[in-house]
Structures are given as structure tokens and as C-alpha cells.
Amino acid sequence: MALRSLIFNQQILNNSVPILSQFLQQNGMSQFPSYYIKPIYQKEAQYDLIKNNEAQNYAHLPVRPALVDQTCSLSHDPKISLFINYVMRGGNKALARLLVEKAFETVKRKQLEKYHKAKEEDKHKIDIDPKEIFHKAIGNVRPILQLTPIKRGGVRYQVPVPITEKRAQYLSMRWIIDAAKEKERTLHFPETLANELVAAASNGGKAVKKKQDLHRQCEANRAYAHYRWS
Template identity: 65%
Template sequence: MASLKCIRNKIQSAFILYSNANACKLTVPHKMMSQYPSYYISPIYNKDIQSAMTKAGETQKLAHIPTRAALIDQTCSLTHDPEVSLMINYIMKDGNKILARSLMEKTFENIKRIQIQKYHKCETEEDRAAIILNPRIIFHEAVDNCKPLMYLTPIKRGGVKYQVPVPISDKRAQFLSMKWLITAAKEKDSTVRFAYQLALELIDAANNTGRVVKKKQDLHKQCEANRAYAHYRWS
């Protein structure tokens, strides 16, 4: 009987039952949810990091350490770009990733066509050298140019809500940059394709011009105008 009580107590401590008005939810501790034990290390799938570790002689230390399996989006392909994959996920709607990936590929194709046309219209070699023909470089520059440094958050003090400027994290800034680019590409005429409009927005943002860059600058101006409320962030 004592052993049965001990087993019952262990089961009750491992599984906690929460009851709602609709149904009961069974919550399992975090350690039981993990597929791998805590001493398993994350895989190193980047070839550049692998070559650097090989030169430093650190690969022998990891030879006999258990390693987790790589995730589906972790690949050593040379064409893999984490930011491009993230942009595809933001474009995706209703789980149709094939369509989102094809739209991104058409966007890069349109960027290449537009830049090549500009390249052939240039008369001097200096002007041609200033034109970037790689769509991925244009994409990364556009995302970096659209990232805001601060944003406004509502904070209530004395029954009044103030728009307080606060610094923004890198992950949030990247999300807002990509979201603004996608939203600007959707605001188009019915005769213009989404991939072509997104290509134009990326080229403008890479040149530090366009609607998305103006939106970022307007946000910074609002943060500058509301700098008198910055002390509410800590109060």
C-alpha cells in the first residue's frame, strides 16, 4: 500500500490537471516534452562555421558528443538564405508555401531584369559599376534600410495614454521591415502583379528611397516629437 501511495504521489506531481468551463487540459512538465535530453547539442549545419572549426581543431571535441537532428529549415545548401526563407514565410497565406516561394523567385527575377535594363542604359563604366545586379544583395540592403531604431508604445499614466518612444529589438525591427515591404507591395493597381511591385519596392528601399523608407522616417519623427514622454518608460 505504501508503494502504491508513492507511485500515486509521483504521478500527481508529474501531471497537473487544469479544469476549465469547457474542457480539461493536461499539462506535462517541460522536461517530458523534449525529444532529446539536455546534454544533446544543436547541430552545426553551416559550412563556413564547419570549415572554421576544422581549421581551429574544434571538430574533434564534438566527435563523440550526442547531437540533435537538424530541423527541416536547417540546410547546408549554398543557395539557402535564412532571411529569404523568413520573407517567404511572411508572404505565405493559408499554408500555401509553394505559391509564396514562386512569388519570391519571380520577385528576384524581376529585380534582375530591372537592374540589367539600367545597366545597359548606362553610358559610362562608373555608372555601370554602381549598379548592383545580385537580387539577394538588393534584398538584404532593402531590409536593413527599412529597419526602425525605435517605436512608440502606449503607456497609461493618470488615466491618460501616452505614446512613449522605446528602443526596438533586432528581431522586431526585422519583422516590421519585412511586413512594411509586403504591405507596400500589396498597395498597387489591379493590373500590376505582386512580384513586380515587390521588386520595385525592394529596389527603392535598397537605394534608401521609397514609401517604406519614408514610413520608417515618419516613425522616427514621431518618436522624436514624443521624446518628452520617454521617462514614462521607467516609471
């Protein structure tokens, strides 16, 4: 009797603290508590920590495991892997990666062709590294202002406001992908993406035009800029 009463009358009632539900509310469906830090998987970042004597701060912190696409490989680039994720549709990452890699290959072929056709003195001007072209393209398409609707006196004004780094990067990547998708049915995505990247790297193409259009509109609406704070 003592055993049964202990087990069923007191124990279960006394332990009705909803620990699990609190845990779920704080972290969504993640199996790791909020104090687990994200892994620092790149070698350069690790060397920097050791150099700045900050490595000790991380020594005893619990760390989440690295994601499947995070490696310390030399070929790994976080921005490119983000771009691949933006290209991805329906979770088909293998296809997205294949498309972007094909586009990079096409860029390399085109640039090499240009390089060999160019005169000896112009050759140093031609960039043949697709990664560098990619980064240059992203940097050129990145907007510095955006328009946001603000209601004043019952009228919605499109007010130019500064844009965050992250949003600018997202917009630049999305515009490049959108520009590459605007194509004839007979053309293939990797080819148009390659063309768009090369064009954007030299400040041309549809994506760069989109950025310039936005900037022009911001310039036209500069009279409304004070609505941001008044």
C-alpha cells in the same frame, strides 16, 4: 498468485510517477528533450567552430535534426528563408517560395536592363545581385526606435523606446511585404515586391517612408522619453 499480486497490486501503483506529463509541460509537443541543441547546418559556422576549438564542446551533445528548409547549399540564406516564411499564408510554402523567387528574378531583369542602358562610367554603381539588393533593402527599412504606450497620471503616452535587433528585422520585413501588397488588382505580387525591394535598396518606397514616419513621430514625442524610467 504470487505473479498476479506482484504485477497488479504493487508494480503499477509503485510506478505512478508522472514522467510523461512533466516531459510534455517542459517541451510543448516537441519530441526532443530540452537539452537537445539546434543543428549547426551551415558550413561556414562549422568551420568557425573548428577554428575556435569549440567543436569539441559539441561532439557528444544530442542534436535535433535539421529542418526541411535548412541546407548547406550555397544558395541557402537564412534571412531569405525567414522572409519566405513571412510571405507564406496558410502553410503554402511552395507558393511563397515561388513568389519570392519570381520577385528576385524580376529584380535581376530590371537591374540588368538598367545596367545595359547606363553609361560606361555609371555601370559599377548598379547592383545586379538580387540577394544583395534584398539585404540592403532590409537594412534600410530597419527602424531604430519604436513607440510604446505607457500610462502616467491616467493618460496613455506614446513613448519612444529603443527596439531590439530581432523586432527591427521583423518590422522591416513586414513593412516591405505590406507595401508590396498595397496594389491594384491587376498587378501581381512578385512585380510589386520587386519594385519595393529595388526602391528600398536606394532608400525610397513606401516601406522606407513608413520607417521615416515612425522616426518622425518618435522625434515629436521625445519629451515623453523619460516616462520609460520615471
